[in-house]
Amino acid sequence: MSGSSPKSKKISKKKKNVSNYDSTELLHYYREMLQIRRFEEKAGQLYGMGLIAGFCHLYIGQEAVVVGMQAAIEDGDQVITGYRDHGHMLTLGMEPRGVMAELTGREGGYSKGKGGSMHMFSTEKNFFGGHGIVGAQVSLGTGLAFANSYRGNDRVSLAYFGDGAANQGQVYESFNMAKLWDLPVIYVIENNHYAMGTAIVRSSSETHLHKRGASFGIPGVEVDGMDVLAVKEAGEMAVAHARAGKGPMILEMKTYRYRGHSMSDPAKYRTREEVNSVRAQSDPIEQLKQTIFEAGFADEAALKEIDKEIKAIVNDAADFAKDSPEPDPSELYTDVLA
Amino acid sequence: MAIEILMPALSPTMEEGSLTKWLVKEGDPIQSGDILAEIETDKATMEIESVDDGIMGKLLVDAGSENVAVNTVIAVLLEDGDDADALPTATAPAHQPEPSKPDVADEPATTSETLISPPAFEPVVQMDVPAGTKMVETTIRDALRDAMAEEMRRDEDVFLIGEEVAQYQGAYKVSREMLEEFGSRRVIDTPITEHGFAGLAVGAAFTGLRPVVEFMTFNFAMQAIDHIINSAAKTRYMSGGQMACPIVFRGPNGAASRVGAQHSQDYAPWYGHVPGLKVVAPYDAADAKGLLKSAIRDPNPVVFLEHELMYGETFDVPDVEDWLVPIGQALVRREGTDATITAHSRMVGFSLQAAEILSQEGISVEVIDLRTIRPLDEETILASVRKTNRLVTAEESWGRMGIGAEIAAMVTEGAFDYLDAPPKRVHQVETPLAYAANLESLSMPNPERIAQAVREVCYV
Numbered sequence: 001m002s003g004s005s006p007k008s009k010k011i012s013k014k015k016k017n018v019s020n021y022d023s024t025e026l027l028h029y030y031r032e033m034l035q036i037r038r039f040e041e042k043a044g045q046l047y048g049m050g051l052i053a054g055f056c057h058l059y060i061g062q063e064a065v066v067v068g069m070q071a072a073i074e075d076g077d078q079v080i081t082g083y084r085d086h087g088h089m090l091t092l093g094m095e096p097r098g099v100m101a102e103l104t105g106r107e108g109g110y111s112k113g114k115g116g117s118m119h120m121f122s123t124e125k126n127f128f129g130g131h132g133i134v135g136a137q138v139s140l141g142t143g144l145a146f147a148n149s150y151r152g153n154d155r156v157s158l159a160y161f162g163d164g165a166a167n168q169g170q171v172y173e174s175f176n177m178a179k180l181w182d183l184p185v186i187y188v189i190e191n192n193h194y195a196m197g198t199a200i201v202r203s204s205s206e207t208h209l210h211k212r213g214a215s216f217g218i219p220g221v222e223v224d225g226m227d228v229l230a231v232k233e234a235g236e237m238a239v240a241h242a243r244a245g246k247g248p249m250i251l252e253m254k255t256y257r258y259r260g261h262s263m264s265d266p267a268k269y270r271t272r273e274e275v276n277s278v279r280a281q282s283d284p285i286e287q288l289k290q291t292i293f294e295a296g297f298a299d300e301a302a303l304k305e306i307d308k309e310i311k312a313i314v315n316d317a318a319d320f321a322k323d324s325p326e327p328d329p330s331e332l333y334t335d336v337l338a
Numbered sequence: 339m340a341i342e343i344l345m346p347a348l349s350p351t352m353e354e355g356s357l358t359k360w361l362v363k364e365g366d367p368i369q370s371g372d373i374l375a376e377i378e379t380d381k382a383t384m385e386i387e388s389v390d391d392g393i394m395g396k397l398l399v400d401a402g403s404e405n406v407a408v409n410t411v412i413a414v415l416l417e418d419g420d421d422a423d424a425l426p427t428a429t430a431p432a433h434q435p436e437p438s439k440p441d442v443a444d445e446p447a448t449t450s451e452t453l454i455s456p457p458a459f460e461p462v463v464q465m466d467v468p469a470g471t472k473m474v475e476t477t478i479r480d481a482l483r484d485a486m487a488e489e490m491r492r493d494e495d496v497f498l499i500g501e502e503v504a505q506y507q508g509a510y511k512v513s514r515e516m517l518e519e520f521g522s523r524r525v526i527d528t529p530i531t532e533h534g535f536a537g538l539a540v541g542a543a544f545t546g547l548r549p550v551v552e553f554m555t556f557n558f559a560m561q562a563i564d565h566i567i568n569s570a571a572k573t574r575y576m577s578g579g580q581m582a583c584p585i586v587f588r589g590p591n592g593a594a595s596r597v598g599a600q601h602s603q604d605y606a607p608w609y610g611h612v613p614g615l616k617v618v619a620p621y622d623a624a625d626a627k628g629l630l631k632s633a634i635r636d637p638n639p640v641v642f643l644e645h646e647l648m649y650g651e652t653f654d655v656p657d658v659e660d661w662l663v664p665i666g667q668a669l670v671r672r673e674g675t676d677a678t679i680t681a682h683s684r685m686v687g688f689s690l691q692a693a694e695i696l697s698q699e700g701i702s703v704e705v706i707d708l709r710t711i712r713p714l715d716e717e718t719i720l721a722s723v724r725k726t727n728r729l730v731t732a733e734e735s736w737g738r739m740g741i742g743a744e745i746a747a748m749v750t751e752g753a754f755d756y757l758d759a760p761p762k763r764v765h766q767v768e769t770p771l772a773y774a775a776n777l778e779s780l781s782m783p784n785p786e787r788i789a790q791a792v793r794e795v796c797y798v
């Protein structure tokens with residue numbers, strides 16, 4: 001930004017004008033979001049069966065964020081996030097089989113079973129993880145942007161993190177460097193209103209997280225993160241900004257997770273009614289479905305068909321993840337050093 | 339009185355230098371701040387300024403002199419009334435400042451400006467449990483909670499701070515019902531800012547409060563390790579004993595179950611390495627309670643390592659008022675004659691199981707629960723090895739530079755002549771911990787692996 005004070009504005013598309021979109025595009029977003037949802041439901045099921053262990057953080061409710069952002073970036077741009085990472089990977093085109101088999105800790109997983117739910121990577125898809133330490137991905141994602149700037153290419157990086165992570169010190173150390181050097185990084189804050197059991201108002205003096213870049217001169221925008229089209233438009237604006245060499249931008253995605261923090265969270269810190277009302281009023285998949293119907297892009301039967309295809313993909317991934325053998329014991333000692 | 343000007347040390351390592359040039363002559367009037375000479379060290383050329391006013395009386399070292407030792411008198415400055423003729427003419431020998439000796443006969447210095455007097459501390463001694471004492475079955479989780487609650491009732495300066503400790507009652511429910519009893523002033527939920535809240539708590543401890551800092555797990559204390567080591571552990575020393583930091587850093591440590599490499603690590607050797615810290619790692623509920631109470635009362639920073647997989651385990655806790663266990667004392671959990679196993683935390687249970695397996699094979703094993711990692715109870719370990727002549731160490735951390743390495747070194751130094759076999763270490767294999775179930779279990783010590791190590795030191 002050329003010295004002007006950072007703007008903060010709100011992007012929401014409650015009144016949907018879909019004249020810019022065609023049916024292929026909207027159905028693609030529908031399919032992508034539904035795939036995440038079904039995949040996560042299946043993962044929850046496998047966890048319940050003891051096939052997945054440890055920490056497993058589901059993305060249900062937040063699907064519009066990654067799907068919208070994915071639509072705003074290009075091949076070669078990089079993505080990094082925390083432990084709630086399944087949706088990001090699927091949207092980047094990583095194989096559902098490989099992701100699910102990592103969840104079950106099998107040889108066919110993206111990390112050969114050695115990483116688990118929180119630690120997966122794909123150099124092919126420019127996915128840099130999958131990190132278990134809250135806030136770490138913000139510095140790392142800034143480093144991805146630094147590398148792009150250093151190499152003089154026009155790639156941008158997306159660093160996703162939560163409302164809770166936004167309180168870590170390294171986030172602000174990163175903001176400062178990112179603006180100081182105008183690094184092409186987009187900070188996507190997935191504000192789902194809770195960090196484990198802590199509601200944002202209990203942890204944050206400034207709860208409008210898109211304003212957190214103000215003292216660094218980083219512009220921030222609040223976005224309806226339950227609306228995939230609003231996300232996409234905000235994403236395109238931020239990506240254009242970063243790609244043009246104008247430096248970082250913060251997108252605060254207002255979103256919501258339906259499930260507990262991880263599989264072991266009893267979620268007593270919020271009411272069932274709260275969850276139900278978000279689901280009923282702003283579910284990202286339902287909203288897009290209505291838009292598709294209103295535009296006449298598809299009917300109920302056509303969407304059912306998509307649902308069926310996705311179920312098949314997810315079931316196949318689950319079967320693969322169950323059948324894939326455990327890693328060979330010799331794998332224990334590989335990959336420690338080059 | 340004439341003022342001697344000494345060859346200055348211009349860096350911490352400088353022992354001598356060259357006086358390249360005088361910028362004043364004898365008889366010149368000098369004001370403080372005037373540049374007197376140029377000096378060359380191995381690193382740089384520097385100027386010396388006068389700090390006093392007067393008349394330059396004598397230049398005792400010629401310009402161009404090399405290897406002039408630090409603290410040599412190089413010139414003499416005359417103040418009003420000084421007689422230039424009485425001055426020495428030759429180069430004076432090196433002039434060493436007298437080290438100030440403490441005068442033992444003096445009263446101890448009492449100054450009202452002493453910042454904080456270290457809190458009064460009565461060392462904890464091992465309590466007797468009289469025969470007939472009622473035992474209460476308690477989970478480790480509740481024993482820890484009871485310890486904190488009792489100390490908070492006893493001392494208003496004790497408070498609990500960390501992520502999810504209050505409303506959520508602790509990520510592992512260790513602080514159950516504490517918010518209700520003590521309120522949000524003393525049971526404090528923080529944002530996810532480990533470095534920040536650890537620093538804040540250390541600052542509060544500098545003023546005499548007694549924070550108990552819960553890390554959701556010790557993996558996340560890595561964000562805060564700078565404050566644990568640089569701020570908490572070193573401050574007493576750096577302040578010459580003036581400052582205290584009575585703080586407890588506690589939380590689950592070590593591998594949980596299938597949570598992957600970034601969430602599975604035993605930090606005992608990391609903190610055990612640091613002078614200025616005490617490091618405690620209890621095994622059962624009685625020790626968890628008694629040691630945590632002692633840790634909270636201790637005037638030093640204490641790193642208190644719990645184990646997630648042990649929170650739900652139940653043990654007897656003596657129903658006595660104010661149950662305390664002293665820091666720094668190991669406990670012989672099982673007596674034996676053929677080999678000694680040392681272990682801490684969860685590995686104590688595994689070692690006891692190993693001892694059971696081995697007893698069926700006719701091998702009698704002594705199991706030592708270290709309880710405290712720093713200071714290590716060398717006496718108990720050495721006494722045991724002198725009796726059994728064989729040592730196996732068990733720990734969850736990596737072997738290199740680990741607790742077992744330290745104990746093996748200590749035993750070779752202290753009981754070399756008693757050893758009938760080289761000590762053996764059982765530990766996590768030298769890789770990050772894998773997520774896959776089979777690789778995870780291949781990585782970690784288990785009772786059978788510990789038993790096998792004992793067979794090896796017994797050559798059976």
Ligand SMILES: Cc1ncc(C[n+]2csc(CCOP(=O)(O)OP(=O)(O)O)c2C)c(N)n1
Nearest residue numbers: 084132133134162163164165194195196558
């Ligand atoms: C440094 C660190 N501290 C604490 C944790 C434990 N932890 C894992 S997720 C989490 C909450 C993060 O919340 P948020 O950033 O809002 O992301 P969300 O889970 O809502 O996606 C906490 C405290 C951790 N993994 N790393």
Ligand SMILES: [Mg+2]
Nearest residue numbers: 162163194195
């Ligand atoms: Mg959150």
